[in-house]
Amino acid sequence: MDAITPQLFALQLFTGLALGAVYVLLAVGLSLIFGMLTIVNFAHGAFFMLGAYAGYSVYQYSGSFWIGLVATPLATAALGMAVERFLVRRLYGRGIDYPLLLTFGLAYVLVELVRIVFGKQGLPMETPEVLQGAVDIGIGYFPAYRLFVIAVTAAVLAVLWFFIEKTSFGLIIRAGARDPQIVQILGVDVSKVWLAVFGAGTAIAGLAGMLSAPLQGISPEMGGTVLTVAFVVTVVGGMGSLPGAIAAGILVGVAESLAALFYPEAAKVSMFVIMALVLLIRPQGLFGRSGLLS
Amino acid sequence: MLSIQNLNAWYGSSHILQGINLEVRRGEVVSLLGRNGAGKTTTIKTVMGLLRKANGSVRFKDRDLLGLPAHKRFGLGLAYVPEERRIVPGLSVLENIRLGIVASDKRAREKEVVEQIAETFPRLKERLHQTAVTMSGGEQQMLAIARALASDPDMILLDEPSEGIMPLLVQEMFELFSRLRKAGKTILLVEQNVEAALRISDRAYILDQGEVVHADSASALLRDPVIQERYCAV
Amino acid sequence: QTAQPIRIGLPVPLTGPYGAEAKDQVRNAELAVKEFNDAGGLNGRKAELLVRDDRLNPGEAATRALELIEKDKVNFIVGGLSAATQLAINNVTKQRKTIYISISQSDAINEPADFSRYTFHEALNPHMTTQAVGKYAFKKGMRIAFLTADYAYGHEMTRGFTRVAKEVGAEIVGELKHPLGATDYSTFLPRLQSLKPDVIVFNNFGRDNQISIKQANDFGMKKSMKFVTPVLTYTSRVAAGPAVYEGVIGGTSYYWEIESQVPSAKRFNEQYKSTHDGSYPSDYGSMAYSAVKSLLLAVKNAGTTDTEKVIDTLTGLKYDTYKGPQFYRACDHQSVQSVLIIESKSKESRNPFDVFKVPYVVPGSDGLLRSCSELGYAS
Amino acid sequence: MSGEIIIRTEAVTRRFGGFTALKNVSVGFEKGKLTSIIGPNGAGKSTFFNILSGAFPPSEGRVVFGDADITGLKPHVYPRIGISKSFQITNIFPAFTVLENVRIALQAHCSRFNFWSPRSRLGLEDKAHSLLQMVGLERHAARLAKELAHGQQRALEIAVALAGDPKLLLMDEPTAGMSPEETSAMMDLIVRLVADRTVILVEHKMKMVMGISDRLVVLHHGEFLAAGTPDEIRNNDEVKRVYLGQH
């Protein structure tokens, strides 16, 4: 094959960054729920998939991608909150494993429900007209839609960061994650906090699904791979750490992209290799606090 | 202000509190004494709503507490310094203090409140941005008290606040309680430092095996040789 | 003594991404059984179908096959919708001397290592598909690039296309292998683009095929190159939408439109439509029809369900069940049949099933296959 | 100082990030004596204690036990060489019975990797019972540890620490949260313990510390401030000023 030109290399690097942004978006909902509730939401992939279907439905019905973009996170948040309220909540205080197992079972149910409602085949989702086509980014052409996804990711992260680090509600969330009893005694209805966090996490999962739909189409199985990616990014970044998720997502994306250039067969393993290395050097992840889980 | 009548409470199936009767009047400091395992902590936890399996009557400002979820009790003006301090990990000292007021009407006047606290506890002032759990045991205890005071409650329940505090500060702490009392706060104090506790209390209850076995004015108890021998020996 | 029904086990992936195809296979197999029974069965002995879900998992497929043989005591097995499940079932039936008609594409099953006297292959295989599609799509001097799913199916397709390219004098400019089940192809596309091919061949299947073609489209690649894929399926086309597949060329074993040229196809479509609300049989679905139909034809001709006798009959069988004449080649039991070249239309027109054109039908012949001696069979 | 030194630190410093919790502390502890470490809150007592007990290594300096340099040994090695500790925050096996808590601790010293014989054959129950008797928990042997009141859990904690029959026992505020009655029982216990081993204590209860300690070490702002007999310390102006107050 041809030699690798500097221009190709630059484009490849940028592709990796863009892919990383998508990965961050996939991981951040998982990371949020984990960091705040110490719950690993195994149904994260399922919510991602539901987001894609919800987005598709709204898009079909209203004819507007943008309405879908707003409605989708709301819809998945509502479902997520219902799940928290009626299922997960019963498990608080029963050890970290049970919510994980519950959501694992829930994922089965959700995927199958979608198969019943929408069928087993995939569905097409069109890229919104204004974002179709590729734009010149100086080093080559790049799909406009992917640039848009990066922008949305950045916006979501900014909002989330501000919310968690700078507001009182964020303070409550962070405290509630560690010692809910105390927070309760200080006058806060913790159950509402949990509800909100779970809803926020699933909202982001749904948004990610909706945003991914024009990239990869929709199918009931689309959540499966997402879960793995989200896990790797969360572990590499350090659980519950926003900056960690960002750094890890981009690291994984770039590594995968460069692997695809030099040794394509290894593209998919690359993220696991990174993870193994990180674990060896910093078991708590790049930005993780050690002892958080002990 | 706080009136407990015939309170029974359970951990699982073990019956811990067996008919407690206790009263704290507005502006009083009342001590709750007794040996380990007597049920002091359990009593306080029941009042705060941390133990849901309870019956009897617990009234605060004439409201029935047992029916209220824990977070609503805070709104009535109750504050609590728990036994093992329960400083929230991962948060800084400042954030722990802020946590004390997020749900109260003081939230808007955060700066003021923090300043006031810092005045009372100079040690905390130096450390406002340290991760709270890395502070020493005594520093954490101060923080726990500071957090409870932040919301300017009407009544404070303190569970062994002097535990792990150095002698110099223990004196100061009890002085602080006296000052609080003068400022009109009501205090229910669980202490093993019996003598010091009685000195600042109006009245005291002695608990044993989940029952009140003795109740009297603090001064009488201080004079009581049996009590002296039994509880103030160290 | 009332005769036992003829029992045919049908393990297909009812759950999983190919559930739609699997379901249509069941419908088609049922149709074939119904026709057999309506025609009186085997001297009054009826056939029955035992459908099992193999979840597209070879381990599960092997388990189901074992159960069908050991517990349900089936006479024959038909099914398998991926190379892997097909090979797993084949391995079980081979050991237990049970006739198996496979309906999924792989080259491995034609090769001596996996060859079983008891197994017949109704489906196309990658080699014949690529020969047909390649000869149609490649021209002398063209630059050709591959995006290949990194597994046997993909590799077999690449191998076949490379052979055609050599024959017609086209140049292979590069191949990128992607992991199976990838959901993002962006990292492969800049490189492929930089190769500046005239034709890009997507040697992958199902979701991989849909997503990679879609993303290549997003990168604006269709403007400068022709998209080709060995097996173009109806479900992929529907799942990804008309815009994505517009102008993509591929092969298939069956598309209903050949009814204008083939009488058996016309008959088959009518039958299917009358039992299924006017819908048309699908590409993978119809193979199940033909498999069961030809099997039962052999049973009828042999006059028995005895394994050895049915094998003998199947081996020499010439049949035309739904797409024109077919026969099982003696050395590897591959069904020799036509390959349809199809091209995706830009929009649906007459009915939702009208999505492809059939510009060309490559007639079935030994020449499409690797020869028996090339495969290593003593001729 | 007269007696044989069992453990000593040499110029130990410990930093947490930019903060130096312990500065250049060199202290020796006499064998067979009870030494208490006192000092204001945040003086670095627990930090010092953790370095002695191997919870974490010093940033600089060495720890010498007997003749051996034990700086930076893995935590699980400490009990094996004869150093046990009780934690400042109660740390037991909550879902085990009180007896099993002690039994498992005893077992560490007779069989670490015995995969085969039934555990009951080790015959540790009697020893466990006598340990429980010693700390006054005999009655509660069959209860689950998590059901004990705080003070009782502290006593159990000490029994568990004692199970290894350590040469050196380190205790961080063993009587925190105990009633005066129980505190004096604990004091008696500690005094009895010193008969066969060395004990190092971190405590704030001055009456108790003064009453039972052979020697006191005072830390202040992470630095060594003073050491001596209880009387010497009681009359040390500097200690009075920063710690004791009018005591």
Place this chain on the structure above:
Amino acid sequence: MNTQVQLLATPSRPAPVQWIRAHRAVSVVLLLLVFPWIVPNQSVAINILVYGLYAVGFNLLFGYMGMLSFGHAAFLGMGAYTAGILVSQGWAPWWIAIPAAVVAAALAAAIIGALAIRTRGIYFAMVTLALSQCVYFLVYQFPLSGGENGLRGVNVAQVTLFGANVDLLNPANRYYFFLGFAALVLLLLSRLLDSPFGAVVEAIRENEARTRACGYNVEQTKLAVFVLSGAICGLAGALNAIHLSSVAIETLHYEMSGLVVMICLLGGMGTFFGPFIGAALFLLVQDTFSLWTEHWQIYVGAVFIIFVLFFPKGVWGTILEKCHVR
């Protein structure tokens, strides 16, 4: 769960349950002996046996030491592929291939374990999950594994045992052949859990820091249990390869890891019967529902949720609880 408790507090409980508790391994083996005759057919019985054994391995780690691994498919797969490759290539007879599979799985567990036990709790679950995905890709790329097509030709049609030829194509023979291995594992395991080492395992589950402070090398113990757990799963994998005469790459998929968690949860974690009861329940439920509806996964998921919510101790654990056995 721990014998000490029972010696001290002896609440009343039915005699049979007590006997079963005391001879847990023997009773499981006895149950398994008659098992093929109480389930619908023997091919299902073999599946249950193999999956049960897989769950036994997992249960050792999760039920007894409290570490939730989501990567145990790696060990099942390592066992299956090792035995499978040795047999299908004709490199070794079954009596070498099976032990070799166990060793290979143990080695894989040693490597993954050494990395994973540096983490705790949910972290551990995620790390094992991701590392097992690594194994998936490595095996996938390994030329002899057959990749996506799977490994075929793991044919052990006949074995010679004590001079007699046993036809393994016969399902009953295959079942009892496999049961021999399972019984061996169960008896060894029961012995191990009763030993002082078993006490340490429980102690780690209860309080790691305390166990360390007692003088136990927690990391070593964890690793030992992890390796042992992996080895048992490897054995299950090898048996499964022989049973199906092929190995699918899906054996290494994370859903297989999830499956074993589900089996343990259904049956009862930290018990001896649990894994087999769970496997039977899961496979029978799945078989029944999949014949009845193509949407059977919804029911499987729902059953799982119900167990997590209402019967977290699983079938056997709930029975024990009802009979006042701690």
